[in-house]
Amino acid sequence: MNLGDVMPNHQINGDKKAIRPLTEDWWRRLSTPQCMLFGAFGLVLLLIPFLVQDIYFIHLINLSGIGTLLALGLNLVLGFTGQISIGQAAYYAVGAYLSALLATRLGFPFWVNLPVAGLIAALCAIIFGPVLRLRGHFLAIATIAFGEIVRIILLSWDPVTNGPRGIIGIPHPKIMGFTFGSDARYYYIILFTVAISFLIVYLIIHSRTGRALRAIRDDQDAAWTSGIAIHYYKTLAFALGGFFSGLGGSLYAHLTGYISPEIASFSQSVQVLMMVVVGGMGSITGSALGALAIVIVPEYLRVFEHLRLIVYSIVLLLMIIYAPKGLAGLFGSISKKILSEDQKKEE
């Protein structure tokens, strides 16, 4: 074969590849079982308010949706960048209070408050930035301190935050004359925000920026010597984490109509941490699974009455020992097993 034979062939193949994805390939990709499953799952999510009659349960789902945003934010910091933060509730509280104040004092509409809450929470994280030079335990303590500072400000800056009494009468969102008053209606706002956030995080994680974040998680020094500006990306991760937590705070304020400094408490931060650990560090879907588990499971443990918290802690301990990669890792390995058994059958 001479060179002349090779070149045109090569070019034809190249052309085919360029055209295909627009036509058949797309359809083939969309008609895979995974995509069908994904579509069906999306449909179920859209229909949940109609499928579930129990209003309290929808309220819990809404709270897990807000938890998902918090977990997603912390996952960017902890799961993808490997930096500990036990002060995520601070950003959540900043988002919630900002949104509440903008709505009750200045009468700003919800759709303005939501992004502003996210951005200001992100700004708080950037101000916190210089502390990120700390590593490990020291960083953990600094983030706890940051959480406490925010809580104490909210508690004692009475003229603005109303101190321990909190802020009441935060209006439900109204978009083009339609009020999202009930939990069933509010559900769609949360679903929409969570879906967009998932997409954003997915795109970030698979971009050049995401690779830099994961490289810092895997080996900070090696990332540094590869020419990655460590401090910039750590600050970015915290800012993004703050942004999603701020969105969660805004959603919470407009959902319940009442907030108090309690939402910046240490236990709230620990709860977010548990969502990430239980759901799976470094897994986007894990954030949702973890939030659902941490919000909903305790409700069903009420049958144990006063032993509830003990049972809850035992479940958590078992999770950490036997499923260190969280629910996402657990489901992942189960589905892998099923798939490999299917393959065996086919053979």
Place this chain on the structure above:
Amino acid sequence: MLKIQDLYSGYGNITVLKGLSLDVPQGRIVCLIGSNGAGKTTTLKTVMGLLKIQRGQIEFEGINLNDISTATIVRHGIAYVPEGRRIFPEMTVQENLKIGAYSRLEKKEVAADIDLMLNRFPLLARRVNQRAGNLSGGEQQMLAIARALMSHPRLLLLDEPSMGLGPLLVKQVFELVKEINREGATILLVEQNARMALEIASEGYLLETGRGVMHDPSEVLLNDERVKKVYLGE
């Protein structure tokens, strides 16, 4: 190409390098030998900007590296293969290579370079989408070197590339280093395995307590009685 003059550097308050001067001419393989704690790794880390220069000066192709960030140093054409490999274990082989090219923005050329690198290292090609942490020690060392090459370095700093590898792999790694050098990259090599290092290097520095005590062509060092006794184990 790389000029270090009267360099003092170390960790925090501890000064490891106490007045080191060395010169790496273009196109050569220069090796640093010496016992543990002599300051070999510290030298490489200081060149990369990972440690603060306390006194003295580092110059690369006429550019003063003293107050330049690591990211900029990489962009100037220096790459570093750290001791103990230090690949990114949870990322795929391909992602590891992409991180190596982090300082370069031309997407297409980087993609082409990854293909070249996979051709060069067929072992890596087979596992391109696997977790890098699953690779064997030798494969990880190859990946660490390949990753460093992705930034198109003109000067490659290698820290103990033979560490923890079997004799056959050590030989392969040293062959690879020679090949990289033939292709045009200058190499500054730090090695415990002084004999192997001196055999591929054109010249060597003997470091003792943070200073260069000898600087000679490799053959001279290999035949020096004291070096033989203390560092070559004869």
